[in-house]
Amino acid sequence: MKTPAAFISQKPPSPLFLKFTSNCNSRLLCANRSQTIQCGQIKSFENQPQKWSIDFKSGSEPIHLIQNSTSTAATSASESASRTMKKVCLFYCPETHSLAERVAAQSDAIELRSINWRKFKDGFPNLFIPNAHGIRGQHVAFLASFSSPGKIFEQLSVIYALPKLFVSSFTLVLPFFPTGTSERMEDEGDVATAFTLARILSNIPTSRGGPTSLVTFDIHALQERFYFGDTILPCFESAIPLLLNRLQQLPDSDNISIAFPDDGAWKRFHKQLQHFPMFGMVTKGLYALRRETLEDATL
Numbered sequence: 001m002k003t004p005a006a007f008i009s010q011k012p013p014s015p016l017f018l019k020f021t022s023n024c025n026s027r028l029l030c031a032n033r034s035q036t037i038q039c040g041q042i043k044s045f046e047n048q049p050q051k052w053s054i055d056f057k058s059g060s061e062p063i064h065l066i067q068n069s070t071s072t073a074a075t076s077a078s079e080s081a082s083r084t085m086k087k088v089c090l091f092y093c094p095e096t097h098s099l100a101e102r103v104a105a106q107s108d109a110i111e112l113r114s115i116n117w118r119k120f121k122d123g124f125p126n127l128f129i130p131n132a133h134g135i136r137g138q139h140v141a142f143l144a145s146f147s148s149p150g151k152i153f154e155q156l157s158v159i160y161a162l163p164k165l166f167v168s169s170f171t172l173v174l175p176f177f178p179t180g181t182s183e184r185m186e187d188e189g190d191v192a193t194a195f196t197l198a199r200i201l202s203n204i205p206t207s208r209g210g211p212t213s214l215v216t217f218d219i220h221a222l223q224e225r226f227y228f229g230d231t232i233l234p235c236f237e238s239a240i241p242l243l244l245n246r247l248q249q250l251p252d253s254d255n256i257s258i259a260f261p262d263d264g265a266w267k268r269f270h271k272q273l274q275h276f277p278m279f280g281m282v283t284k285g286l287y288a289l290r291r292e293t294l295e296d297a298t299l
Contacts, residue, residue, distance in 0.1 A: 085109055086109060086139055087109050087110075087111065087138065087139060088109060088110050088111070088138075088139045088140070088141055088171075089111050089113045089135050089138045089139065089140045089141070089167075090103065090104060090110050090111065090112055090113065090141050090142075090143060091113050091114070091115055091129075091140065091141070091142045091143070091158070091162065092112070092114075092115075092142070092143040093115075093117070093142075093143070093144060093145055093151070093155050093158075094117055095145040095147055095151070096143040096144070096145050099143065100112060100143050103143070113130075113131075113135070114130065115127065115128070115129055115130075115158055116128040116129075116130065117154065125153070125154035125157060127154065127157055127158060127161075129158070129161065129162070129165070132165050135162075135165055135167055136165065136166045136167065137166065137167070137168055137208075138167055138168060139167070139168050139169045139171075139209075140162055140163075140165075140167040140168075140169070140170050140171070140207075141170070141171040141172070141173060142155075142158065142159055142162060142170075142171075142172055142173065143173045143175075144159065144172060144173065144174045145174075145175070145176075146174065146176070146177075146178045146197075147176075147178070156200065159172060159204055160203075160204060160205060163204060163205045163206060163207040163212060164205050166208060167207050167208065167209075168207065168208050168209050169207055169208070169209035169210070169213070170204070170207040170209075170212045170213070171212070171213040171214075171215065172201070172204065172212055172213070172214050172215070173215045173216075174214065174215070174216045175216065175217050176216070176217065177194070177197070177216045177219045177220070177224075178197070179193040179194045179196070179197045180194050180219050180220030180221065180224060181194070181220045182194050183195070183220060183221050183223075183224055183227075194220070194224055194227060195227045198224065198227035198228045199227070199229070201214060201228065201232055202228050202229035202231055202232045203229075203231070204231070204232060206231060211230075211231050211232050211233050212231075212232050212233070213232075213233045213235060214228070214232055214233065214234045214235065215235045215237060216234070216235075216236060216237070217236075217237050217238060217239050218237075218238050218239055218240070219236055221264075222236065222268075238272075240269055240272045240273070241272070244272065244273065244275075247276070248275075256276050256277075257276060257277040257278065257279055258270075258273050258276045258277070258278045258279070259278070259279040260278065260279070266278070
């Protein structure tokens with residue numbers, strides 16, 4: 001018998017029922033019996049749970065049946081997978097509360113954590129992070145909304161504090177980068193506030209895991225990546241695939257045309273929307289219009 005050594009997990013019945021072929025000189029040594037069966041090659045164990053192992057060797061050496069604890073191994077593997085699953089503590093501001101709840105509902109690995117957003121009598125923020133010790137060693141994310149200049153300062157106060165609580169990593173999710181359209185100077189004296197906000201975010205303290213990860217969607221210009229310093233890792237995502245899926249679900253999706261506000265928007269997005277007819281510049285924004293509506297508007 002020239003079969004190489006192998007290890008096959010099966011459980012033999014009691015009494016032992018095996019299928020054999022007769023052209024072999026191997027012997028089967030039963031683990032719970034003192035007898036040796038002179039027969040050939042083992043083919044299968046019928047209708048038995050897999051809790052035994054066969055140490056199969058070449059030549060005329062016996063085949064040893066060894067009982068395994070597969071249930072223990074499966075439990076251990078399950079516990080190991082549970083330990084390696086990345087748990088995330090998700091904080092949020094009042095404006096993103098409902099969105100954070102929807103995000104957390106998508107995964108058991110996301111745990112919502114709240115912040116007390118209070119104010120002093122003079123209007124300045126009076127903030128508190130409950131159970132701050134409970135997030136030590138945890139992966140932490142903050143869902144922000146820089147919807148107005150007054151909201152930015154109080155959220156930055158929390159954003160600067162969270163990485164210092166001995167967390168494993170810190171991720172800032174900023175769906176909209178509000179100053180993205182002010183990314184360059186056209187006249188001497190213009191202030192590129194996109195660069196200003198990028199510098200502010202670049203000064204977020206590092207966590208145990210390293211620099212902060214910044215996730216934002218459809219930033220105005222991809223070159224704004226270089227406005228950020230080396231102490232933050234910007235990740236630019238896009239919601240255009242979601243828009244594309246939504247448009248394709250419309251009952252009259254074959255009657256949709258795409259209009260771009262300028263040549264820059266066309267260069268940025270036209271490859272992702274090439275399945276739809278496209279028009280040139282319109283007043284502002286990226287529009288998905290029904291064809292007859294757009295034709296009436298341009299007459």
